[in-house]
Amino acid sequence: xxxxxxxxxxxxxxxxxxxxxxxxxxxxxxxxxxxxxxxxxxxxxxxxxxxxxxxxxxxxxxxxxxxxxxxxxxxxxxxxxxxxxxxxxxxxxxxxxxxxxxxxxxxxxxxxxxxxxxxxxxxxxxxxxxxxxxxxxxxxxxxxxxxxxxxxxxxxx
Amino acid sequence: xxxxxxxxxxxxxxxxxxxxxxxxxxxxxxxxxxxxxxxxxxxxxxxxxxxxxxxx
Amino acid sequence: xxxxxxxxxxxxxxxxxxxxxxxxxxxxxxxxxxxxxxxxxxxxxxxxxxxxxxxxxxxxxxxxxxxxxxxxxxxxxxxxxxxxxxxxxxxxxxxxxxxxxxxxxxxxxxxxxxxxxxxxxxxxxxxxxxxxxxxxxxxxxxxxxxxxxxxxxxxxxxxxxxxxxxxxxxxxxxxxxxxxxxxxxxxxxxxxxxxxxxxxxxxxxxxxxxxxxxxxxxxxxxxxxxxxxxxxxx
Numbered sequence: 001x002x003x004x005x006x007x008x009x010x011x012x013x014x015x016x017x018x019x020x021x022x023x024x025x026x027x028x029x030x031x032x033x034x035x036x037x038x039x040x041x042x043x044x045x046x047x048x049x050x051x052x053x054x055x056x057x058x059x060x061x062x063x064x065x066x067x068x069x070x071x072x073x074x075x076x077x078x079x080x081x082x083x084x085x086x087x088x089x090x091x092x093x094x095x096x097x098x099x100x101x102x103x104x105x106x107x108x109x110x111x112x113x114x115x116x117x118x119x120x121x122x123x124x125x126x127x128x129x130x131x132x133x134x135x136x137x138x139x140x141x142x143x144x145x146x147x148x149x150x151x152x153x154x155x156x157x
Numbered sequence: 158x159x160x161x162x163x164x165x166x167x168x169x170x171x172x173x174x175x176x177x178x179x180x181x182x183x184x185x186x187x188x189x190x191x192x193x194x195x196x197x198x199x200x201x202x203x204x205x206x207x208x209x210x211x212x213x
Numbered sequence: 214x215x216x217x218x219x220x221x222x223x224x225x226x227x228x229x230x231x232x233x234x235x236x237x238x239x240x241x242x243x244x245x246x247x248x249x250x251x252x253x254x255x256x257x258x259x260x261x262x263x264x265x266x267x268x269x270x271x272x273x274x275x276x277x278x279x280x281x282x283x284x285x286x287x288x289x290x291x292x293x294x295x296x297x298x299x300x301x302x303x304x305x306x307x308x309x310x311x312x313x314x315x316x317x318x319x320x321x322x323x324x325x326x327x328x329x330x331x332x333x334x335x336x337x338x339x340x341x342x343x344x345x346x347x348x349x350x351x352x353x354x355x356x357x358x359x360x361x362x363x364x365x366x367x368x369x370x371x372x373x374x375x376x377x378x379x380x381x382x383x384x385x386x387x388x389x390x391x392x393x394x395x396x397x398x399x400x401x402x403x404x405x406x407x408x409x410x411x412x413x414x415x416x417x418x419x420x421x422x423x424x425x426x427x428x429x430x431x432x433x434x435x436x437x438x439x440x441x442x443x444x445x446x447x
Contacts, residue, residue, distance in 0.1 A: 094320030134248035168252035
């Protein structure tokens with residue numbers, strides 16, 4: 001390798017390191033903004049004020065979904081396996097919305113601590129299988145968990 | 158016949174599934190056709206240049 | 214090199230079509246519906262291969278740009294230039310199909326989560342690279358400037374890949390992380406791998422077509438180019 005080429009190689013490496021470090025710092029500084037949603041634990045810790053719009057994400061607790069008989073109003077509770085938050089929403093829910101499923105809701109908390117959602121999005125996991133296989137796994141109690149857990153990435157205020 | 162209809166309806170997601178596949182076909186086929194046209198063009202140009210060169 | 218590429222091309226194309234037909238048949242007809250998402254998950258057979266290729270092509274582009282900057286190999290510059298439009302096409306496919314998957318499943322066409330945003334940034338990197346090559350007057354300086362952009366942009370690749378692990382996103386984590394235990398049933402996984410292979414072959418075939426065109430354009434004064442062009446393809 002000629003000295004000139006060696007020098008160019010060093011230049012390219014230095015450039016990459018520089019940009020990499022800069023981006024790492026930048027991304028770290030804006031961590032809160034990059035997070036798409038807060039967890040119920042964040043909300044319980046007072047990360048957001050009442051009335052301030054934000055997104056909350058968590059699992060819909062089994063048996064907590066209550067639908068109104070007259071209109072499209074629905075209430076349910078979200079959990080990150082540490083804290084829960086009650087949510088109320090009026091509108092059409094996505095196809096994947098069901099108990100035990102992860103969801104992300106946009107809205108704000110009111111004075112009583114209920115999250116009033118204006119939009120509800122379903123979050124699906126990375127597992128794909130035919131219905132028969134899912135049934136069999138369910139019976140055996142071996143349903144695979146998702147790595148998209150809601151409790152590992154909390155943002156403290 | 159009903160099997161074909163079942164297949165085409167994609168369990169009610171026909172619009173989303175088939176639009177995705179159609180868009181993908183258009184984009185990928187587009188780039189394949191564009192690339193082969195460029196190669197053909199470059200070939201004819203190279204041949205023309207060679208012939209001109211020989212005349213001189 | 215050029216002649217080798219010429220011979221290899223039909224084989225690559227044939228194998229690509231074979232994988233494509235097999236993958237589509239197994240994926241759309243044979244594979245069962247998903248237990249939660251029904252038939253809508255079948256978009257995965259184009260979405261995931263396109264998304265993988267969008268990153269793979271970028272790594273090829275950045276690597277050959279670095280090789281060009283250091284060793285001044287003209288062929289490396291051509292590989293980078295030829296890859297950019299193909300990579301942009303794969304990125305566009307990944308974004309569009311993702312959108313058509315997100316609407317029925319998540320309930321939205323688009324959301325500014327870390328995965329989607331960084332993939333959109335990748336599309337802009339490809340387009341910026343192409344614009345830079347077109348904008349600068351002298352081909353020499355355009356090659357160098359674009360190569361630097363390609364190398365700097367490569368930091369976005371790990372960000373795309375790890376975005377779903379580092380931050381809260383609506384996008385789910387990767388399905389295939391290790392080959393011993395993917396989170397997908399084998400009947401659904403097989404067509405996916407075939408489609409990945411098909412997209413990979415499509416890229417290499419297309420890349421070679423574009424690089425051959427660039428060689429013919431740039432080496433127009435070399436006598437072997439003229440000879441070859443006359444002999445083989447009149």
